[in-house]
Amino acid sequence: MQTDFSANWAEPQYFSIGDYYRQRFGEKTYKIPVSIADDCPNRRGLNQMETCIFCDEYGSAANVDSFEKSLSEQIEEYKSHIGKKYNARQFLVYFQSYTNTFMGIKKLREFFDLALSYPFVKGIVIGTRPDCISKANIDMWNEYAEKTYVSVELGVQSFYDEPLEFLKRGHNGAKSIQAIRRIKNDCPKVDLGIHFIFGCPGESSQQIIRSAELCNELQVDNVKVHNLHVLRNTGLEKIYQEGGFKPIELEEFAEITILFLEHLSPEIPVHRLGAVASRWEELIAPDWTRRKMHIRQTILDMMKQSSTYQGRLYKAQPQLLALHNPRINLSL
Numbered sequence: 537m538q539t540d541f542s543a544n545w546a547e548p549q550y551f552s553i554g555d556y557y558r559q560r561f562g563e564k565t566y567k568i569p570v571s572i573a574d575d576c577p578n579r580r581g582l583n584q585m586e587t588c589i590f591c592d593e594y595g596s597a598a599n600v601d602s603f604e605k606s607l608s609e610q611i612e613e614y615k616s617h618i619g620k621k622y623n624a625r626q627f628l629v630y631f632q633s634y635t636n637t638f639m640g641i642k643k644l645r646e647f648f649d650l651a652l653s654y655p656f657v658k659g660i661v662i663g664t665r666p667d668c669i670s671k672a673n674i675d676m677w678n679e680y681a682e683k684t685y686v687s688v689e690l691g692v693q694s695f696y697d698e699p700l701e702f703l704k705r706g707h708n709g710a711k712s713i714q715a716i717r718r719i720k721n722d723c724p725k726v727d728l729g730i731h732f733i734f735g736c737p738g739e740s741s742q743q744i745i746r747s748a749e750l751c752n753e754l755q756v757d758n759v760k761v762h763n764l765h766v767l768r769n770t771g772l773e774k775i776y777q778e779g780g781f782k783p784i785e786l787e788e789f790a791e792i793t794i795l796f797l798e799h800l801s802p803e804i805p806v807h808r809l810g811a812v813a814s815r816w817e818e819l820i821a822p823d824w825t826r827r828k829m830h831i832r833q834t835i836l837d838m839m840k841q842s843s844t845y846q847g848r849l850y851k852a853q854p855q856l857l858a859l860h861n862p863r864i865n866l867s868l
């Protein structure tokens with residue numbers, strides 16, 4: 537039987553981040569994706585790292601032209617557009633592209649202060665990677681979290697080393713678990729989100745289930761699920777053209793995502809269900825990635841047909857010592 541949690545969900549199948557924002561901020565709240573960073577450890581080639589194979593030249597930015605605009609212009613233009621379209625009044629500024637902890641603290645503070653100077657901005661969301669978090673970043677996040685909403689979104693992509701090596705992420709799963717534990721321990725007022733990419737070669741159902749369980753055990757605050765898609769001029773395009781990668785079909789991606797959601801705690805909000813290419817002309821494959829609403833609807837329809845929902849197979853565990861004691865191994 538479905539839990540009481542779903543009483544406040546817009547869709548009976550899952551707890552969306554929109555539901556969470558509505559509960560937290562009292563009304564629908566939208567993210568404004570902005571670009572302030574233009575670099576990351578991978579692109580810099582630190583420690584022999586390489587560019588992640590899925591990443592295009594814009595570092596996963598939502599809008600290419602944002603790089604030519606000041607932060608104020610990005611915020612004001614997006615707010616004006618979305619505000620009119622959806623009658624939106626409240627926003628979070630999402631520092632999305634590249635690695636937003638890979639620049640000086642002084643500069644970051646200027647950007648955060650500018651974003652928060654707008655009365656309609658209710659908080660900030662900072663995208664980064666698990667191996668790029670300094671003590672100075674942690675201290676700054678805590679300071680801002682005393683006065684506003686702060687969320688950090690980590691590109692974990694997978695807890696497993698084989699997919700991470702395939703993606704050329706330059707960090708392993710243990711590093712992600714270490715970063716999650718650190719943020720959860722040291723930043724109690726900061727929401728921690730983690731991003732996954734599903735669809736790497738060799739991914740097993742058991743790994744998907746265990747990934748959801750780890751999110752529960754580590755008490756992450758929200759998750760985002762992407763499908764691995766091929767963009768032009770990326771490392772993955774080369775592998776794809778050489779026959780070394782076959783994107784998963786929509787039905788298979790939906791099955792994986794549903795399996796993940798069934799094992800995920802019903803108290804963890806979920807961002808979008810699947811990735812869409814921000815720039816359609818860049819998308820090489822799979823073609824179904826062009827249809828954002830169709831991906832989401834396919835997943836919801838399949839869940840409805842199977843009478844399933846987020847958390848249906850979730851088992852609350854008396855585990856939480858594991859979060860706070862790094863000597864306790866969280867087995868993969």
Ligand code: SF4
Nearest residue numbers: 576578588591595634
């Ligand atoms: S995904 Fe992030 S870390 Fe990887 S190359 Fe792109 S910007 Fe850099």
